Amino acid sequence: MTSSEETPSFRLAYVPGVTPGKWVRIWNERLPDVPLTLVGVSAAEASDALRGREADAGLVRLPIDRTALSAIPLYTETTVVVVPKDHVMATVDEVSAEDLADDIVLHPLDDTLDWEDRPGRPANERPATTADAVELVAAGVGLLVVPQSLARLHHRKDLTYRPVPDAPESRVALSWLEDETTDLVEEFIGIVRGRTVNSTRGRPKPPAQPKSKRADAGAARRKPAAGKATGQSGGRSAGKSGGKSTRAGSGGARAAKRGKPRRRS
Known part of the structure; x- marks a missing residue:
């Protein structure tokens, strides 16, 4: 093939x-x-x-x-810190990088956040993956700062997370x-990027089809003249109506004459 x-x-x-x-x-x-x-x-x-x-x-x-x-x-993405549910940070709405200064903050080898000054205290060893780091958080070894989607991906019932507004974003x-x-x-x-199925970006636009003069002329011939049609219709109606009125009037007069009694002398 x-x-x-x-x-x-x-x-x-x-x-x-x-x-x-x-x-x-x-x-x-x-x-x-x-x-x-x-x-x-x-x-x-x-x-x-x-x-x-x-x-x-x-x-x-x-x-x-x-x-x-x-x-x-x-x-x-929003950046969050993953903590045990019984950790003091689980009781607040958000956490600053400075709030992490006294905690061990794990730094896995596959970390994607671009820190200039990483918060917290470093662990003795770096976990190989984010999944390994989450397991260490559950074991009480330290905390983990990650994009929110990774916190959701590795969700555990005994862990939660809180936003860190001043941390680098992914x-x-x-x-x-x-x-x-x-x-x-x-x-x-x-x-x-949300383009619709009918978007022409990146595709050649088909040329516009010219109108046919012959088709336009044919349409014009087929279109009735409004004034002529109205005049013919009005003439026929008037003629019929006038004829009926004349005949009715003549018959009515004759009927009246026939019905008049004669006087006897």
């Missing part, structure tokens, strides 16, 4: 915490003949996966190595190889 005969498909990479379900559903509605395959990758591996053509595009966390890659920021972006901005990549860009 040649490449021109291959069935088109689209591979979308995504990092933990990102939920592409809505966009995938729209893709399936608009392009039912082009299957979309999801490829899970870690945040650290996302750039290499795209450059290695393991996916056609990816939902990644910024910053990423932009060498040969294009990226469109999509949204920014930005999610759509990225792809700059030299491979295919029609399918453009389609997905349109979906994540």
Whole structure:
């Protein structure tokens, strides 16, 4: 089978915490003949996966190595601190970075937050993953600051989280190889940007069809003249009405004459 005969498909990479379900559903509605395959990758591996053509595009966390890659920021996440439910911070609405100064704040190797001055006290060892760090929080070893979607992804009944307004935020972006901005990549860009199915951006606009003079002339011939039709109708009605009135009047007079009694002399 040649490449021109291959069935088109689209591979979308995504990092933990990102939920592409809505966009995938729209893709399936608009392009039912082009299957979309999801490829899970870690945040650290996302750039290499795209450059290695393991996916056609990816939902990644910024910053990423932009060498040969294009990226469109999509949204920014709230940053939260994950704490045990019986921790004192669970009783407040939000926590500042300064409030974490006396606590051990875990720093997993797959952390995606770009800190200039990391809060709290460091642990003796860095957990390998965010999932491992969450287990340590549940064990009472320390606290964890992460994007809110990761706190939800690794939710446990014995843990909760609170916003940290002055912490760095995580930005999610759509990225792809700059030299491979295919029609399918453009389609997905349109979906994540909220373009409607009838949007003409990126597609050639069909030329306007000129009106046919012959069709216009035919329509004009078929259209009746209003004044002429009205005059003919009015004339016929008036003639009929006048004839009836005349005959009725003549008959009425004759009837009256026939019915007049004769006087006898």
